[in-house]
Amino acid sequence: MQQEALLTCAFSTYNASETIEFAIESAFNQTYKNKEYLIIDDCSNDNTLKIISEINKKKNNVIHIVKNDKNRGIGEVRNQLIKLSNGVFIAFFDHDDYSHPDRVKEQIKSIQRFEKKHNIQSENSPLCYTNRKIIFSPKNFLICKSVSYDVNKYSNTDGALALLSAKRMPKFNLSGSTATCTLCARKKSLVFIGGFNNELRRYEDLDLAINALLKKTSLISVDEILLDQFFKNEAYKKNSEIYELKMIKLHKKFLEENNLFDFSYNFAKMKHYFINYNLFYFFKYLLYLQYKYPINFITKVMGSFKTFFFSFLNKLYSNANNKNVLE
Numbered sequence: 001m002q003q004e005a006l007l008t009c010a011f012s013t014y015n016a017s018e019t020i021e022f023a024i025e026s027a028f029n030q031t032y033k034n035k036e037y038l039i040i041d042d043c044s045n046d047n048t049l050k051i052i053s054e055i056n057k058k059k060n061n062v063i064h065i066v067k068n069d070k071n072r073g074i075g076e077v078r079n080q081l082i083k084l085s086n087g088v089f090i091a092f093f094d095h096d097d098y099s100h101p102d103r104v105k106e107q108i109k110s111i112q113r114f115e116k117k118h119n120i121q122s123e124n125s126p127l128c129y130t131n132r133k134i135i136f137s138p139k140n141f142l143i144c145k146s147v148s149y150d151v152n153k154y155s156n157t158d159g160a161l162a163l164l165s166a167k168r169m170p171k172f173n174l175s176g177s178t179a180t181c182t183l184c185a186r187k188k189s190l191v192f193i194g195g196f197n198n199e200l201r202r203y204e205d206l207d208l209a210i211n212a213l214l215k216k217t218s219l220i221s222v223d224e225i226l227l228d229q230f231f232k233n234e235a236y237k238k239n240s241e242i243y244e245l246k247m248i249k250l251h252k253k254f255l256e257e258n259n260l261f262d263f264s265y266n267f268a269k270m271k272h273y274f275i276n277y278n279l280f281y282f283f284k285y286l287l288y289l290q291y292k293y294p295i296n297f298i299t300k301v302m303g304s305f306k307t308f309f310f311s312f313l314n315k316l317y318s319n320a321n322n323k324n325v326l327e
Contacts, residue, residue: 004034007104008087008187011039012077016095017046019230024055024063026099032108036087037063040080043071048095075196075204078180082190090190094181096232103130103226107184110222118152123192126218127209129182132227136317142310144229146182146221147209148174157258160213163206164251165267166260167296168303174221175307178209182227193217197250202243210251231317241272263293267300275311 009027013020027037037059041049049067056063066084068077082090089111091104107128114126129146136142149159154170162169169175183205193212196204209219248255248265255261270285289297 004032005088005108006086007032007035007089007091007108008081008085009035009037009093009104010078010081010085010090011037011093011095012042012074012081013039013044013048013052013095014042014071015044015046016048017044017051019096019232020048020051021055022098023093023095024052026097026101027093028059029101030099030104031101032105035104036085038066038081038085039063040066040068040077040084042073042077043068073198073201075200076198078204079195079198082187082195085187087187089184090187091184092180092182094229096230097132097181098228098230100226100228104184106130106222106224106226110220111184111186114218114220123186123188124215124217125186125189126220127183127185127189127212128220128222129176129178130184130222130226131224132177132179132182132229133225134229134231134314136231140317142313142317143225144179144310145174145176145223147176147178147219148221149213149219151213151216151218156213156216159219160210160251160254161258161260161264162303163210163213164248164255164260164264165271165300165304166255166258166264168299175303176221178205178219179229180205180208181229189217197247199250200243200247202240203247206244207247207250214254241268241276244268244272260296263289263296267297271304271311 039052052065056065089108093099107130111126111128131146132144134142134144151159154173158167158170159173161167162175193208193215197207200207212219245265245268248268252261255264266285266289270282270289273282273285
């Protein structure tokens with residue numbers, strides 16, 4: 001019987017003392033057997049490392065633990081994980097998530113099926129995501145679907161433009177989440193794409209997916225909820241609009257080649273004003289885009305309705321959870 005390819009369970013942690021134990025346990029509980037465990041702590045100032053060390057002792061020191069001497073940001077940490085991993089496959093785990101036992105097994109099966117179907121024997125092996133449940137409280141949660149885009153059937157350029165808020169997602173593809181906590185892929189694919197952007201502390205996951213499409217690498221998804229994400233109000237996750245706009249600027253040349261940089265940049269601004277209930281600026285950008293790009297604006301809005309609604313609910317539940325914590 002052929003042995004399973006080695007998998008790296010790759011963790012990034014930062015001030016995760018409240019959640020890291022069950023997150024690590026979910027990696028050990030994976031039904032995929034041939035795996036290693038790698039954790040990089042991004043200079044936590046709580047007792048996260050102490051908890052990880054205690055868990056490691058109980059697990060016979062099988063976890064490779066790295067502590068950064070300064071906070072480097074999630075993009076750089078994930079590149080460290082890729083570099084230090086020994087696995088053929090890498091599955092990313094976040095410190096506030098619980099992966100269901102069959103998560104990785106199902107993702108690797110999906111990758112191998114896709115490779116066989118399209119006769120892929122190169123670095124263009126797909127990135128595989130899965131759906132997740134975002135839990136704000138026992139009563140409030142959202143189901144978040146993951147992205148899906150097959151470059152063997154559809155234009156990789158159109159897919160990248162859609163993820164950059166520049167065009168509508170082509171029919172029969174899914175404009176969903178690209179959260180790295182749901183990602184499993186071959187290491188060689190992540191290296192081929194170029195890894196994550198060190199400059200991005202948010203939206204590094206979307207940037208990775210865009211770069212994958214630009215290099216004709218498909219995005220696939222296991223259409224099951226295989227991960228529970230427990231909402232935590234963390235300061236480093238704020239100001240997400242700054243990083244989305246920064247990410248769009250990183251792709252300025254590509255967008256300008258398609259005459260869509262101005263649309264992409266201002267559509268992203270409009271979206272964030274909507275999510276943050278800033279109606280004056282929301283309508284200001286809405287009217288600007290509608291006047292200057294009427295056809296593209298209408299088709300993009302029609303294709304983005306579910307995304308807008310999900311983002312609105314996500315913000316609503318987040319604010320409600322924050323209020324309960326403060327009270």
